[in-house]
């Protein structure tokens with residue numbers, strides 16, 4: 001096995017170079033984003049395919065849905081691309097692999113969770129022909145979460161805790177993180193139209209995933225749950241035997257947002273909805289592979305500061321560098337143990353999916 005010294009990167013541009021180098025010799029394409037990055041570098045959603053064009057089983061491994069979380073997911077992808085044993089396993093099983101690097105390259109480069117439109121990509125896949133879902137809890141908490149001045153006052157924090165006290169902590173988490181469509185500069189905002197990332201991802205799915213009979217998807221995330229533990233969160237609709245299929249492909253440790261077994265709330269507008277629109281011919285199942293980093297309060301604090309700064313629109317002020325470093329730390333733990341855990345568990349999830357999909361035929 002060719003193991004690179006460190007598949008993880010310190011900047012988006014470095015992550016992209018490592019991905020493109022690791023993907024050398026695969027079927028590779030790049031979809032440039034119209035905007036430039038923090039250091040004026042080119043931004044792109046890069047796609048590497050391994051396996052036959054007409055493979056009847058396709059496993060997608062994607063990173064950077066939430067920009068800054070790409071530090072985690074990109075490293076896992078690069079390690080997998082260098083993993084000859086894993087690639088051989090997929091080849092022998094007849095499962096094609098599709099690595100989608102940096103679903104949200106702008107957020108990755110700027111160290112933010114949102115897209116250049118200010119949108120949480122994993123809340124953006126709703127049906128925009130209908131009124132967006134309401135979130136009265138967020139409406140009530142918006143001013144305390146992102147107050148006029150930073151840092152938030154004791155009174156702001158008390159308001160948030162009091163809301164949790166009367167509605168329960170799961171309801172508080174759902175109100176904050178479940179997705180909202182009324183506060184464009186707020187947290188977990190789903191937007192009012194499809195983002196560039198959504199449109200580009202749909203194009204990639206149409207091109208690569210509209211012929212397979214079986215479609216598996218591992219979407220790599222970070223920032224929620226126990227440090228270094230990759231939670232396998234069911235990422236599909238509860239219909240057409242998808243839960244059964246997901247358990248067959250990824251095992252019984254899979255968690256669900258609709259029964260309280262997951263650390264994540266039930267969300268609006270997940271990106272995997274696109275699999276149903278663009279790949280209706282395929283039996284689909286997917287997981288969000290979510291790696292814990294820091295305690296939830298610390299992650300939320302970094303996110304609030306990041307959004308507060310973005311709303312001020314003064315990118316060069318003295319807070320910016322500090323906030324970017326805090327965001328990186330909130331979504332990526334730069335220790336050998338944590339990075340090794342990410343590599344090992346991502347590989348295990350991919351290997352298990354390859355076996356599971358091969359046995360399903």
Ligand SMILES: [Zn+2]
Pocket residue numbers: 065066069221222
């Ligand atoms: Zn995420």
